[in-house]
Amino acid sequence: MQSTARWNAPSSHHILLTGILATGTAAISSKRLKLRVVTSQAPASPSSQAMDSPHRPQAMDSPQRRQESGKLAGSVVALGKFDALHIGHRSLAEQASRMGPPVVLSFTGMGEILGWDKRLPVVAPCDRARVMLLWSAQCSGLTPDEFSLEFGKVRHLSPQQFVEKLAVELRVKGVVAGENYRFGYKAAGDSSELKKLCKEWGLDVFVVEAVMDKFDQAPSSVQGDARDRGQVSSTRVRKALADGNMKRVTNLLGRNHRLFMTLDNATRIQIESEEQDHEEQREKRVLYKVPLSDSCNQYPAQGSYRCKVAFQGLGQQQQTWNGNGGALERSWECDVEITEDEARIWDLETPESLERRQGFVSIEFR
Missing domain, CATH: 2.40.30 (Elongation Factor Tu (Ef-tu); domain 3)
Known part of the structure; x- marks a missing residue:
């Protein structure tokens, strides 16, 4: 196997710390609250297979990188956008929980960099932790954690460099992705490439079949979404909300909105x-x-x-x-x-x- 030059990662990553206690108290991270009176107005060790990989180093380069790696070390990351947290996203977390401590890994700042229209999220940032807690019922009793990488710091990585980052810096145990997942610079890598690279780097890997939208009485592709093949998607959730079809929203999310x-x-x-x-x-x-x-x-x-x-x-x-x-x-x-x-x-x-x-x-x- 041809050796690969090591890639030096950016010195910092931002962790998405959004949450709401299952208890009903919370902090809204997406908006600054101007509070006023309302009047009548255990990280697991890498597997032996991973340690035997010729690519995996025996030590980290710096205290900063060791600190970053500790947040995901030994976990199994589910890759995706995870904006709506629908049943398709949940299936990724379910599979990750079968392989190890599940972590939902997404990216921040994609919209700003790629020029997407600004819009409200489907799930309020303060509500995401509650949803993760709900998912624990399907995740072997494990509540998935959330972790995010700044898109601007990883967007130029090749598929090889991205998987290397997961293995070397973040020290994950395994990777889960959907069959339609694309990654790397200009989405050069697909699920087949992901499986190949993860094996080279000694990572467990599993590709999950798409969860199809069985709730659409007249199945059809979503206009403007070239990758839509009838699977459950955030686009379909948004359309159901825009139509006021809350029963369909509930089916797609696996919970009430x-x-x-x-x-x-x-x-x-x-x-x-x-x-x-x-x-x-x-x-x-x-x-x-x-x-x-x-x-x-x-x-x-x-x-x-x-x-x-x-x-x-x-x-x-x-x-x-x-x-x-x-x-x-x-x-x-x-x-x-x-x-x-x-x-x-x-x-x-x-x-x-x-x-x-x-x-x-x-x-x-x-």
């Missing part, structure tokens, strides 16, 4: 029904109005939906606790109307103290 909105500009009003003869008998309805411009992720089409609504970032007195000492989410069933410019939450019977709370609201569509 949650919309997160900051409460910076939320208002609360009371509306009295005029149908009663006597004022004291008039029905009073509470309405929360939240501008769509304060959304943290993609909202569905205009329409009325039955939802589960929860306020996040509450004080301890507004939380219940489970037997393991973790906070549980407190939620309410109510009607939500999505208009052209705002979300209207009707008849949300919350304690008075909640009306003065800061933070954000999560809306789960049924």
